Amino acid sequence: MTADAVPLDASQASKLHEARNAIREQLGKIIVGQDEVIDELLICLFSRGHCLLEGVPGLAKTLMISTLAKALELRFSRVQFTPDLMPADVTGTEIIEEDRATGHREMRFMEGPLFSNVVLADEINRTPPKTQAALLEAMQERQVTVGRIRHPLPDPFFVLATQNPIEQEGTYPLPEAQQDRFMFKIFVDYPTFDEEFEVAKRTTGSSVAEVKPILSGEDIIALQDLVRRVPVSDHVVRFALSLVRQTRVGSPGIPAFVDELVGWGAGPRAVQYLILGGKARALLDGRFHVQVEDIAALAPPVLRHRMVVNFAAESEGISSDDVIQRIIDATPQTEDELTRDARFQKIFAS
Template sequence: MSHDAAGNVDVLSEADASRLHEARKRILDQLGKVIVGQEHVIDEILICLFSRGHVMLEGVPGLAKTLMISTLAKTLDLSFSRIQFTPDLMPADVTGTEIIEEDRATGHREFRFMQGPLFANVVLADEINRTPPKTQAALLEAMQERQVTVGRNRHELGNPFFVLATQNPIEQEGTYPLPEAQQDRFMFKVFVEYPSFDEEFEVARRTTGTQTSVVEPVLTAEEILRLQQLVRQVPISDHVVRYVLSLVRQTRVGSEGVPDFVNELVGWGAGPRAVQFLILGGKARALLKGRFHVQVEDIQALANAVLRHRMVVNFAAESDGITSDDVIQRIIAATPTTEDELSRDARFQKIFAS
């Protein structure tokens, strides 16, 4: 890590930048011993991890979401906890609770906090939409403030702290859809797709024999914290920041310069947190790809994962089978990528002036 003239640690060196790129390769090598394919999912999870964000994974049962997350925790040498969300799960089952403990020698009694499964570096919130809103809300403070409040006491969570939640998109009966405030805490919403034929062939071959694989840790908690600091040092040009703002502000229905198709198809759009997460994600992606600056390509690659759960299409769009991903891609197609085009376009002059 290099220093500027005043001695501050804020200059990203080539050696520092290459560390995250090399870390990605080592993590993929270890995960490849257990997980077949899903490289784009793993990349987006790593981007969130190194950006200090959280991930929502959505996919049908049997796509190894839980296995992927638990194996990742092993490769990162982090403590791992799985919470199976059910309709009868209470907030204290997640955060922990205070119990009365008696000293047998003196007879003195006092409250002692017993930590819940939330006190781990990597927390898997499995089928998070199966538990009532009261329990879902127990995660809000933890994800945002990295602490929990029980009674009158606050308890700091571990560092790093990374929540990965899963949802099953095909079962709606007996579920409690996450409110918008809860969804906004997740940096990415990632779709886990079916494997290709070759990938599924390899899965079948590996999992029906006697082969076992040992995953070795490649990064410690301290190394992850250092890499998270490196991500924030990645430079980003004003042009790319304006491009991010252009994308996000075009999702806001009724605002100046918003395309007609957005006003026709979208119920509401993304807030400022989407801008922050797109920039941080772009910085992490650049380093993971071995580059030392953010490009428009990085923002475009992450736009769906950041925006799909922060903007909601209206009933008319749903009835026509139009998803938020479709609208996001149309916004990207309608947005110039160069600084000159953005500055000359009258529609974007209105967006920047509003």
């Protein structure tokens, strides 16, 4: 257990679990299925992270995010990213304003849609990298700098971005530095037959479901602070470090298949997000501590956009998710096996 972790009592630990169930119930009025996607969105939210959702058009990515915003008593903005969108259209700009009483003119900053609690960056990869980069400072520093003046963003602040697969027409690949600001990259898949059957029935009728707000901004901030107080053992931290360090090509102790299939691996931010995500996942499940299974379950959404496979892997149809799963399978989950394995002793010593 880390030294600064404060033990939680049962009533505190149950708050996030109850909030998850209430939000799920509200989202279930509009969204059919996608339980895993919703859980990962909530983990991201309560970890103070940002989330990138990828899927083909028509899978209700935008509807899911806007419905989540309704279930939270927060200010919501949607930005439709297009090829002609400029950075100032997102962050805001300075305008000249005249004081009618005195006749003097002065510069005034007009806030852009980024100054909201929940920002939906819709189809973020349909705008050029220049405009995509307008989000970098906001996502990392939670502020916007215009004309040497820093403008703090509201708290809580949560960027949810959707993107279409890069193979589709009219898309620009997100720079690696931009992707690294997102805690999770979540794949949104097609619904099952039964789910799509229910979607067809709901969306072609006249009834409209009403979503009630569950949490306020103050509630979310309190729950985010609660997540950071969840204890985590040194063994779980070592396991998270083991997964991330095995993605780094050329490092001591990594599996041979990583050198063969990976172009470059994940940085320290991946370890931070694995541990924070594990804490949030534990509380969402009503548990007081983080397990190795939490880290393993969150490894794909945390690592898939931070670890890049090389041409050899692409030519064989091997994705980053395939490599991540192989790394998980090759990593012992018990403390004794992990610390005694000669290969991991090299990883820990490097």
